[in-house]
Amino acid sequence: MELFLDTANIEHIRHGVKLGVISGVTTNPTILSREGQVDYQDLVKKICSIVPGPVSTEVLSRDAPGMVAEAREIAKWAENIVVKIPANLEGVEATSVLSKENIRVNFTLCFSLNQALLGAAAGAAFVSPFVGRLDDIGEDGMELVADIVEYLDYYQLPTQVIAASIRHPQHCLTAAKIGAHIATVPYKVLLQMIQHPLTDIGVERFLDDWKRVMGEKTERFPTKP
Numbered sequence: 001m002e003l004f005l006d007t008a009n010i011e012h013i014r015h016g017v018k019l020g021v022i023s024g025v026t027t028n029p030t031i032l033s034r035e036g037q038v039d040y041q042d043l044v045k046k047i048c049s050i051v052p053g054p055v056s057t058e059v060l061s062r063d064a065p066g067m068v069a070e071a072r073e074i075a076k077w078a079e080n081i082v083v084k085i086p087a088n089l090e091g092v093e094a095t096s097v098l099s100k101e102n103i104r105v106n107f108t109l110c111f112s113l114n115q116a117l118l119g120a121a122a123g124a125a126f127v128s129p130f131v132g133r134l135d136d137i138g139e140d141g142m143e144l145v146a147d148i149v150e151y152l153d154y155y156q157l158p159t160q161v162i163a164a165s166i167r168h169p170q171h172c173l174t175a176a177k178i179g180a181h182i183a184t185v186p187y188k189v190l191l192q193m194i195q196h197p198l199t200d201i202g203v204e205r206f207l208d209d210w211k212r213v214m215g216e217k218t219e220r221f222p223t224k225p
């Protein structure tokens with residue numbers, strides 16, 4: 001499973017890319033607004049230049065012609081741009097038009113298998129089920145991810161599933177187990193994923209044992225000339 005970062009924060013994106021584990025980024029108007037009143041286009045272009053893979057950014061238009069016009073402009077910003085289109089009727093129409101023009105669409109705000117089915121049929125490159133928001137209303141977000149993965153796999157459709165609205169490391173774990181192609185994670189969750197107290201205790205113990213015999217100053221393995 002690939003990992004994308006669900007943020008527009010440049011510092012966090014640079015760090016994720018430096019770690020070598022982040023292959024894409026997803027944004028939305030809420031995420032972009034967290035960076036303050038910046039130039040939206042400049043910020044997204046900058047993200048595209050830092051990240052090796054797909055960078056999703058969302059249209060603001062509500063009707064299909066508006067979405068298509070906006071997406072066509074956004075698609076010119078960078079090679080690796082992906083346009084987020086909402087999973088509603090206008091969005092299906094817009095996705096059908098855009099996919100025929102080879103503009104990659106991330107069919108977003110997806111909360112049902114039927115929505116995913118229509119997004120895939122319209123030619124979306126990605127479909128994004130929002131796990132955390134479904135959990136919030138007492139549904140099982142990961143069950144939806146599993147259903148979409150199974151459906152796309154059964155019919156051998158090229159659309160990739162991005163498990164979105166990830167809230168904690170357990171979500172990542174489950175997404176990987178059920179075969180989501182991608183999980184887009186907040187920076188905080190990325191940092192949480194690597195944490196384990198036994199690793200920290202283990203590192204400390206190894207160093208204590210080493211220093212007890214070798215002395216305080218030998219903090220690295222000596223290299224022989």
Ligand code: E4P
Pocket residue numbers: 006026027028108128130132133164165166184
């Ligand atoms: C990703 O594409 C979505 O924009 C994001 O995961 C939404 O997450 P939220 O439900 O925490 O706002």
